[in-house]
Amino acid sequence: MTKPIVIISLISIVAGIAFMIVSVSVVTGFQHGIRDKVIGFGAHIQVTDMGDNSSMESTPVLIDQEFYPRLQEDERIKNIQIYAFKPAILQARRDSVQVQLANDKDTLESRQDILGVRFKGVDEHYNWSFFDDKIVEGRIPDFSDQNNEVFISKYMADMLGYKVGSDLDAFFYSG
DSSP states (O other): OHHHHHHHHHHHHHHHHHHHHHHHHHHHHHHHHHHHHHHHHSOSOOOOOOSOOOSSOOOOOOSOOSSHHHHHHOTTOOOOOOEEEEEEEEEOSSOEEEEEEETTEEEEEEEOOEEEEEEEEEOTTOOOGGGTTTOOSSOOOOOSSOOOOOOOOHHHHHHHTOOTTOOOEEEEOOO
16 A cells, blocks of 8 residues: 555655756756856956946056066967947937827827947957857948947847948937
């Protein structure tokens, strides 16, 4: 009589342990995926100025530093990338217009969406390999000549109505 109970208990324990192993594996995989994306957009280490800068704009760090040549010679360092951040406001390409007819009153509402962003300026030495398998449309900006090209996500482009090759309406704070 106890044999079926032991078998059911054993199967339940094995199934529970298998479920826990699968759950931990899935969570660990998500953690690695998120970590890889964060590092891909940023870096393992970022050298920044310690000054008080609350404008979301990066304060320049001079390349002419005592430690810089040693970093370039260190074989454990894959790449050194120079960058700068600049906050801006992007304006949508399309107007969203709503017309409402109610109680003999016509209402016309015209709206053009805006989005606060933080541009990351890079030079020709930037390592674009992280984006190789993520580009849906367009291409990596060309650095062979000075240009005004930007690289934005598909989500942001769709939200603001931009297509590849569109002129981008960006407003920067100066001062």
